[in-house]
Amino acid sequence: MGHREDLLEGAKRCLLAKGFVRTTARDIVKESGTNLASIGYHYGSKDALLAQAYISLVEGLGEAFDGGGTVGESTAPGSVERFAEVWSNIAGTMREPGSVWRLSIEVVAMGDQIPEVRDHLARAQREAGRGLIPLLMGGREEDVPEDDVDTLGAFYTTLMTGLIAQWTFDPKTAPDGERLAEGLRRVIEAARPTGGAP
Known part of the structure; x- marks a missing residue:
């Protein structure tokens, strides 16, 4: 590995151990075996490096989101069953002590x-929404229209942020995919017109 990759791996370890605010440039240099000048040369700043390290950590969870490639084998794209399956997988990444998701709460706070x-991370969040859409609705990420990113993608990332907060603050009562799906079913049912023309 070169300095760029060493810095990224060192920053990831520092984030998991100390979080964003407590990680210093010297911590990253010590953890990566590089030097202070490398941070500016390769990433521009310590904060830019930490943001990239966080994005890399989250991207590493992508396989867990789709159940190791099994999402959709028994559920139709866009179905409430697919919704439950994917959100159960996502909640599963939040169950572990020291979950990477606690870093999101640190950024909010x-x-x-x-x-x-x-x-x-605000810029990366939009792309996260783009990635969630095909997972839940089917299709390919590169085919997702911008309007869908701004609506459906924003809906999914808002749900994700709330789920992260609940699992961080009260994991005993935080919902899993089945409970979220039941909530969605109730919203859909309540939104259906009663009597008269649809």
């Missing part, structure tokens, strides 16, 4: 102290 990290 401390965003003013780490504005560059917050800005990087």
Whole structure:
């Protein structure tokens, strides 16, 4: 590996151990076996490196989201059953102590102290919505229209943020995919017109 990759791997380890605010550039250098100048040369700043490290950690969970490639084998795209399956997989990534998702809560709580990290992750969140759409609705990520990213993708990332918060603050009562799907069923039922023309 070169310095760029070493820095990224070192930053990931630092994030998991210390979080965004407590990780210093010297921590990353020590963990990666590189030097301070490498951070600026390869990433521009420590915060940009930490944001990229976080995105890389989250991307590493993608296989868990789709059950190792098994999502959709028995559920139709766009169905409530697919919704339950995918969100159960996502909730499964939040069950472990020290989950990477606690870092999202740190960004929400401390965003003013780490504005560059917050800005990087805000941009990445839109792309996360783009990635969730085919997982839940079928199709390919590269074919997702921008309007869907701005609506459906935003809906899914908002749900994700709320789920992360619930699993961080109260894992004993945080919902799994089945409970979320039941909530969705009730919303759909309540939204159906009663009597008269549809």
